[in-house]
Amino acid sequence: MYITISDFIKEWNKEALLTQKVLDGLTDDSLAQQVYPEGRTLGRIAWHFTTNIPDYLTHFGLKIDKIENTENVPSSAQEIAITFKNVSSHAAKIIEQQWTDESLEQIQEAFGRQESNATILMGLIKHIIHHRGQITILMRQAGIKPFGVYGPPKEDWVHLGVENPPL
Ligand code: NI
Structure with a gap:
């Protein structure tokens, strides 16, 4: 759990970089990959x-510009990757500017429960990780x-000298 804003920002930046690397590997064609027929596409996820x-940060009381045209999924993988890069680094700045370490202990209602802002911020990271996992499967x-x-x-296991990777 995050005790300080700086703890959170470290984790946020580390995960954002990993997500960025996943998004940087997407091709325009791959955006149409679906979970199942009529399911969401990789691009939509x-x-x-x-x-x-x-949207999430606004809901929990931070002031941050929303992304326009959220209904239309870009057809360019690069556009999605660049948008993620900009919004994730902007979000870090907004949180640093608008919240203090004390803000993390404050409680508010989230998803029908009473949660601390630290837990709420962790929820945002988990949400991205959840969908990032879906995307790596759709990429396959x-x-x-x-x-x-x-x-x-x-x-890449073989490059590490492992012939039979662990399951
Ligand atoms: Ni979601």
Whole structure:
């Protein structure tokens, strides 16, 4: 749990960099990959968690500009990656400017429960990680080797001298 804003920002930046590497691996064609027929596309999922960042922070009392045109999923993977890069670094600045370490202990209603702002911020990171995991699977289905977020993808174990990767 985050005791200080600086704890949170460190974790936020670390995860944002990992998410950025996943998004940087997307191709325009891969954005159409679906979870199942009529399911959400990879592009919609990536755009959802990107545009959700300012919406989420606004909902919990921070002042941050929303992303325009959130309904239309970009057809360019690069546009999504750049938007994520801008919004994630902007969000870090907004939180640093508008909240203090004391703000993290304050309680407000979130999803029908009473939660501290520290937990609420952790929820935003978890939301992105949840969808980032979906995206790495959809990338496989789209024929792309995903970035190894917390460990190497299967192709890279051999470079580490491991012939039979652990399951
Ligand atoms: Ni979501």
